[in-house]
Amino acid sequence: MGRVVSGGIRVPRLTCLVSDRDDLTLLTAMADVGVDGFQVRAKKLSGRLLTALAERVVAAVRPAGATVVVNDRLDVALAAGADGVHLGASDLAVAAARRIAPGLVIGSTCRSRADVVAAARDGADYAGIGPVFATASKDGLPDPLGPDAIAPAVGVLPLVAIGGIDAGRVGEVLAAGAHGVAVIGGIWRHPDPVAAAEEIVSQIGG
């Protein structure tokens, strides 16, 4: 499902964000139905516990070929043997992460085409663009960008849309030019998270 974008790096089409509060026993089933990316995002865990969580996620989904990225922490991504790291505005700078880890997948949070251009210049592999829609999963974000913000940012890096995305909204963000989507509530707050993930996979198609 993921496609090679450069240097052999596959940027996932569907990234499921995973925290320590989620049912980790479902991860292998999600990977088996086609979730090709997982992001370990547990903001309150110590480095040690976050590493243990990331190792568990890697063990659960790597056999199916899914990519695992750690949110915020390059050191944890390296320690856990993850494929990459997702960096936001208050994390290590993309350029510094790229110097330290030439072979890792690096994602960068972006809110505009200018952000995406800067992320590409600094060595990012993909841009996480959002929040596209309103989200209940994170406080303190700027107003939703709306799906119309995607098209102007296309053509620099693969865009992974995030924020309020579920199976019913995947179509419009992909039509706007997003390469993929990243999801919390649309999977984990669904009564059947594996079925919800499979439905998003089917909306993305091959």
Ligand SMILES: Cc1ncc(COP(=O)(O)OP(=O)(O)O)c(N)n1
């Ligand atoms: C794919 C993707 N895009 C954006 C984000 C947001 O990352 P960040 O700005 O670092 O905020 P937190 O997730 O750390 O709260 C993301 N995690 N993934």
Ligand SMILES: Cc1ncsc1CCOP(=O)(O)O
């Ligand atoms: C971490 C983050 N950054 C922008 S939106 C978001 C949360 C996405 O969660 P959901 O898929 O439940 O809207």
Ligand SMILES: [Mg+2]
């Ligand atoms: Mg972050």
